[in-house]
Amino acid sequence: MIEQTKQNNLIKTLLYILTIILVLAVLKLPSNIVHVLILVFFYAYVSTAWDILGGYAGQMSFGHSLFIGVGAYTSTLLLLRLGITPWIGLFVSGLIALVIGAFMGFLCFRSNITGFYFALVTIVFVEISRYLSLGFEWTGAAKGLYIPYKGNNISNLQFDSKYMYFYVIFAMYIGILILYKAIMKSKSGFYFLAIRENEEAAESIGINTYKYKMLATIISSFLVGVAGSFWAQYITFIDPYTMFDFMLSVQIIFFAVAGGRGTLFGPLVGAALFVPLSEGLRTMMGRIAGINILVYGIILILILRFMPDGIFVWVKDRLKNLSHGR
Amino acid sequence: MTLLTVENMSKNFSGLKAVTDLSLTVEEGQICGLIGPNGAGKTTTFNLITGFLPVSAGKIFFDKTEITGLESHKICDIGLTRTFQHAQPFRGLSVHDNVLTGSFLRNKKRKDAEKITDDALDMVKMYEKRNKLTKDLTIGETKRLEIARALATGPKMLLLDEVMAGLTLVEVDEIIQLIFELRDSRGITFMLIEHVMRAVMSLSDKVVVLQHGVKIAEGTPAEVAANEKVIEAYLGEDENIA
Amino acid sequence: MNLTLFGQTLVSGLLQGGIYAQIAMGLMLGLGVLGIINFAHGEFLMIAMYVTLIVFRLDINPYLAIFISFPLLYFLGVILAKYLIIPILDRETMAQFLIMIGLSLVLMNLAMIIFSPNFYTVKAALTGKTLKIGEIIIGANRLLGFAISILVTGALLWMMQKTELGRNIRAVSQNRYAASLVGVNVKAIYQIAFGISLATLGISGPFLTPIYYVSPNIGSFFILFAFAIVIVGGMGNFKGALVASFLIGLADAFGAVLLPGSTGPILPFIFLILTLLFKPKGLFGGSGI
Ligand SMILES: Nc1ncnc2c1ncn2[C@@H]1O[C@H](COP(=O)(O)OP(=O)(O)OP(=O)(O)O)[C@@H](O)[C@H]1O
Numbered sequence: 001m002i003e004q005t006k007q008n009n010l011i012k013t014l015l016y017i018l019t020i021i022l023v024l025a026v027l028k029l030p031s032n033i034v035h036v037l038i039l040v041f042f043y044a045y046v047s048t049a050w051d052i053l054g055g056y057a058g059q060m061s062f063g064h065s066l067f068i069g070v071g072a073y074t075s076t077l078l079l080l081r082l083g084i085t086p087w088i089g090l091f092v093s094g095l096i097a098l099v100i101g102a103f104m105g106f107l108c109f110r111s112n113i114t115g116f117y118f119a120l121v122t123i124v125f126v127e128i129s130r131y132l133s134l135g136f137e138w139t140g141a142a143k144g145l146y147i148p149y150k151g152n153n154i155s156n157l158q159f160d161s162k163y164m165y166f167y168v169i170f171a172m173y174i175g176i177l178i179l180y181k182a183i184m185k186s187k188s189g190f191y192f193l194a195i196r197e198n199e200e201a202a203e204s205i206g207i208n209t210y211k212y213k214m215l216a217t218i219i220s221s222f223l224v225g226v227a228g229s230f231w232a233q234y235i236t237f238i239d240p241y242t243m244f245d246f247m248l249s250v251q252i253i254f255f256a257v258a259g260g261r262g263t264l265f266g267p268l269v270g271a272a273l274f275v276p277l278s279e280g281l282r283t284m285m286g287r288i289a290g291i292n293i294l295v296y297g298i299i300l301i302l303i304l305r306f307m308p309d310g311i312f313v314w315v316k317d318r319l320k321n322l323s324h325g326r
Numbered sequence: 327m328t329l330l331t332v333e334n335m336s337k338n339f340s341g342l343k344a345v346t347d348l349s350l351t352v353e354e355g356q357i358c359g360l361i362g363p364n365g366a367g368k369t370t371t372f373n374l375i376t377g378f379l380p381v382s383a384g385k386i387f388f389d390k391t392e393i394t395g396l397e398s399h400k401i402c403d404i405g406l407t408r409t410f411q412h413a414q415p416f417r418g419l420s421v422h423d424n425v426l427t428g429s430f431l432r433n434k435k436r437k438d439a440e441k442i443t444d445d446a447l448d449m450v451k452m453y454e455k456r457n458k459l460t461k462d463l464t465i466g467e468t469k470r471l472e473i474a475r476a477l478a479t480g481p482k483m484l485l486l487d488e489v490m491a492g493l494t495l496v497e498v499d500e501i502i503q504l505i506f507e508l509r510d511s512r513g514i515t516f517m518l519i520e521h522v523m524r525a526v527m528s529l530s531d532k533v534v535v536l537q538h539g540v541k542i543a544e545g546t547p548a549e550v551a552a553n554e555k556v557i558e559a560y561l562g563e564d565e566n567i568a
Numbered sequence: 569m570n571l572t573l574f575g576q577t578l579v580s581g582l583l584q585g586g587i588y589a590q591i592a593m594g595l596m597l598g599l600g601v602l603g604i605i606n607f608a609h610g611e612f613l614m615i616a617m618y619v620t621l622i623v624f625r626l627d628i629n630p631y632l633a634i635f636i637s638f639p640l641l642y643f644l645g646v647i648l649a650k651y652l653i654i655p656i657l658d659r660e661t662m663a664q665f666l667i668m669i670g671l672s673l674v675l676m677n678l679a680m681i682i683f684s685p686n687f688y689t690v691k692a693a694l695t696g697k698t699l700k701i702g703e704i705i706i707g708a709n710r711l712l713g714f715a716i717s718i719l720v721t722g723a724l725l726w727m728m729q730k731t732e733l734g735r736n737i738r739a740v741s742q743n744r745y746a747a748s749l750v751g752v753n754v755k756a757i758y759q760i761a762f763g764i765s766l767a768t769l770g771i772s773g774p775f776l777t778p779i780y781y782v783s784p785n786i787g788s789f790f791i792l793f794a795f796a797i798v799i800v801g802g803m804g805n806f807k808g809a810l811v812a813s814f815l816i817g818l819a820d821a822f823g824a825v826l827l828p829g830s831t832g833p834i835l836p837f838i839f840l841i842l843t844l845l846f847k848p849k850g851l852f853g854g855s856g857i
């Protein structure tokens with residue numbers, strides 16, 4: 001026991017040092033690598049937010065690309081149509097995503113639609129949003145929206161170099177880690193887990209399962225909405241097909257599941273392993289349409305079939321068995 | 327004082343009458359046994375009282391308030407909690423965390439909840455096993471965990487559905503002791519569904535007998551054991567009454 | 569909207585609904601028996617359609633593709649049930665669902681790699697022919713596709729109600745354990761039921777191909793409507809799903825006519841949301857085969 005805490009402390013210190021080196025090194029790294037790092041932390045953030053609802057409270061949402069899209073569109077429209085700074089847009093985006101999430105949750109949870117029926121409803125929501133955003137000139141229709149560059153200015157949330165974006169998303173990720181950890185230790189966290197494990201038993205000990213499923217939904221959708229705004233600011237171009245995209249939802253879930261659902265660092269592990277892989281595949285085999293997602297599909301099946309708790313836990317178990325001599 | 331009152335309660339499952347016109351009362355501090363052959367409607371009765379199923383007809387009162395149609399979590403909130411015939415622990419959680427989840431009902435702060443948890447675990451003699459995963463528990467331990475989790479919600483009344491099924495003789499005696507202790511030291515009222523007759527007879531102040539969803543007898547253990555209808559209902563059953 | 573347009577839309581909505589019904593029924597057979605939503609259901613229709621495309625390109629009557637697609641899909645169903653689905657039956661819903669999504673992605677993108685993302689058309693004997701009832705024009709291909717779909721649906725329902733196999737399938741879907749006690753080979757039923765669920769697509773596929781474009785995305789086009797049908801119909805209720813299919817088909821057809829621009833396809837989904845708002849358990853809540 002004491003040996004283990006010592007070991008854990010050592011690992012923790014090493015992690016802190018590594019983090020600091022990473023954060024400093026970003027200044028010197030070539031911009032394509034910084035781009036991949038931004039992607040990693042963006043996905044880690046969004047997957048962690050998904051995990052509050054999906055991994056922790058056990059409600060399988062495929063609607064999280066919807067929240068990214070809503071966030072991206074909200075802040076961008078506020079900026080382009082009303083000239084409101086993305087810093088305010090960020091927050092408004094979160095709120096609008098929250099409202100949509102709450103409506104989705106209300107529709108399903110009040111009549112106990114869970115499991116894959118809930119998943120199906122969330123998929124339908126993504127479809128509706130895509131058609132809606134395609135249908136109106138005001139939202140840019142199929143052409144999408146383009147955020148013009150107005151110069152390196154923190155009040156516009158626009159920077160001339162990639163590393164500033166990295167620091168923003170990195171800070172957001174640290175923020176969500178702290179929040180996630182706080183939830184894990186709190187009453188709500190335990191209630192989420194109870195609901196995931198057994199809703200009947202949860203009700204029997206006084207847990208208002210409807211209320212707590214709603215709570216998980218609105219926390220999760222708010223956080224993802226905020227990330228959507230950041231994303232729009234970073235890529236400066238959004239359109240219905242890349243935002244309200246089922247595959248984007250699948251990716252978000254995939255990172256959390258591959259790394260380990262319901263764990264603090266699972267989503268980061270998943271994103272750190274597979275974002276570079278995905279980017280690599282895209283650049284190497286970009287000419288063969290579909291190969292990227294094909295590989296995703298295969299890995300998804302294999303991981304779920306053989307590593308039900310994710311790679312992180314799988315490796316840990318293997319290591320433990322090794323050190324126990326078998 | 328009467329704690330639980332059931333008035334003319336019925337339940338139909340698309341034609342099948344699982345419970346018919348059932349009325350009963352349980353006094354504060356009483357231990358009430360609910361017995362009957364397999365499929366008599368005992369578990370259904372618990373499900374109806376605790377709001378896990380809607381009643382087809384009838385009314386239920388607990389602690390002077392009507393609880394008919396209330397959601398299960400609200401019923402637990404006002405002090406009426408149950409355990410399940412097929413134990414339903416939170417499988418992914420440790421023993422301690424299972425019970426902690428129950429403790430949060432009346433304790434918002436983690437520290438207070440922890441105290442209640444340790445106390446409940448201690449009560450059912452599971453404190454030593456608190457770090458175990460529920461999948462590594464024996465049947466007896468799982469049942470005790472369910473009691474501890476329910477206990478942690480600070481109930482006035484506990485409905486126990488066959489907590490002694492599948493236990494060894496020694497374990498049965500332990501549970502009997504535990505129930506007496508909880509009643510005496512904490513004033514908890516009990517209603518128990520039980521097939522282990524020795525336990526029902528020694529524990530209960532009053533026994534209600536169901537058959538085909540109908541109450542066929544009610545009284546002290548001795549009265550019920552001598553009742554013609556009850557003996558007839560149990561004829562051909564494995565268990566032997568008395 | 570004038571009367572002709574209304575009639576025309578009504579008819580095409582009903583025809584579309586019949587086709588959706590057949591796809592949703594197969595999906596629900598798998599769901600009812602195995603308790604898993606086959607997310608890749610649409611991709612199996614896609615396979616049948618590509619088989620038809622190949623047969624057509626070989627200058628053979630595309631309808632004859634049924635002699636390949638029907639046994640092929642049945643066989644695929646049995647194999648998949650045996651090696652992919654039965655082993656995950658006791659896993660949690662989320663894992664099951666994600667594995668099925670993985671399967672869908674694999675099939676869709678394999679098609680994309682093998683056949684390119686292009687859209688292909690298949691011409692059959694009836695292509696270009698139409699039927700006129702008053703002012704209303706019905707494409708002959710569509711009518712045949714509809715007729716075959718209704719036949720397949722009818723055959724499936726007849727099999728479930730009237731045959732020994734159907735009784736066994738229902739027994740397994742109601743209570744695996746009890747069915748095994750009375751001597752039903754549960755694993756075999758799983759495989760056969762899933763095989764049948766896909767085989768229905770093998771039958772209708774060749775007749776649907778001339779109506780639609782063949783492309784890797786054709787499966788997702790159908791599957792979304794099938795999902796909507798399953799939910800609107802009452803999550804597992806066969807009769808409900810049958811009615812819901814026509815309602816969704818109508819919503820689809822009227823959406824295309826009534827709603828502006830490219831927002832047409834949302835009408836069936838709006839219908840779904842309204843159903844959940846006002847009849848949260850679906851139009852015919854509760855399950856039952
Ligand atoms: N949710 C339900 N839907 C349909 N029928 C049900 C349901 N729950 C119970 N039943 C039926 O109601 C009757 C009473 O069941 P119940 O579980 O209450 O019996 P019980 O007295 O607890 O029996 P046991 O001693 O076997 O636990 C049985 O015939 C059972 O099949």
Ligand SMILES: [Mg+2]
Nearest residue numbers: 368369370411
């Ligand atoms: Mg029972």
